[in-house]
Amino acid sequence: MTTAHDRYAADAPPGGPRRGRFRKGMRRGAPLPLLVPALVGLAFLVLPLVALLLRTPWHSLPDQLGSAEVWHALQLSLVCATSATAVSLVLGVPLAWLLARVEFPGRGLVRALVTLPLVLPPVVGGVALLMALGRNGVVGRWLDSWFGLTLPFTTTAVVVAEAFVAMPFLVISVEGTLRAADPRYEEAATTLGASRFTAFRRVTLPLIAPGIAAGAVLAWARALGEFGATITFAGNFPGRTQTMPLAVYLALQEDPAAAISLSLVLLAVSIAVLAGLRDRWMAAS
Secondary structure, three states: OOOHHHHHHHHOOOOOHHHHHHHHHHOOOOOHHHHHHHHHHHHHHHHHHHHHHHOOOHHHHHHHHOOHHHHHHHHHHHHHHHHHHHHHHHHHHHHHHHHHHOOOOOHHHHHHHHHHHHHOOHHHHHHHHHHHHOOOOOOHHHHHHHHOOOOOOOHHHHHHHHHHHHHHHHHHHHHHHHHHOOOHHHHHHHHOOOOHHHHHHHHHHHHHHHHHHHHHHHHHHHHHOOOHHHHHHOOOOOOOOOOHHHHHHHHHHHOHHHHHHHHHHHHHHHHHHHHHOHHHHHHHO
16 A cells, blocks of 8 residues: 555655755745845845945055055965964864864863864954963963063964964864764774874875865965954064054055955955855855
């Protein structure tokens, strides 16, 4: 005897009855109580970007973007963001592996501390860096007395501040990829005589390379747009610590048209980052 479930399964698409019914339901029109706030939310997010494009002084844009100050700020931003991403890769990938593969007491607390910079106000992060690495800081005093090394208000301080706020993005992305990867490949490599580090280098890294790449791009974009921790820990010195976000802030007080032009550059970079991550996000959806 044919049941209703059998008839439904026979008519279902190859993806399975539940998936077919779910996707068919997603094609239906949205109810008005959900559609209206959704459109308002979309307008809320898109309207400021449209206003930025409408207010851009296109006729003077080449002259404003061609100034030496802008190029210095852009070059410094690119160099520091790339350096901060490199630091995040060197330190963040092993940290993500530790959180994903090793059971140890307090792992949840460590994960919470790692992700804390995501929700911590950037200015507070800058103050914390000063208290830790400043000349009279917990660690900074020893760096100054032992090595004569002073970090605050230097280009290195920009890299440190950007890495502090950007590394959690990389750690979260890589840890999620590690949890999705099958650990049995690593176990098989170790049973064949490979050390855990060799298995990580030869087996795990190729498996999680897309997650590392996506995390690195996100970390780079976050580092490029960092403002609060940078201005607090590194200051705003043209040619030394003045990155593009700091240049936008300074220009907004003196020349709003120049601030709009600089913001347009950062907007273009953000769009490029989104385009680079499009294939990963489309695959996830």
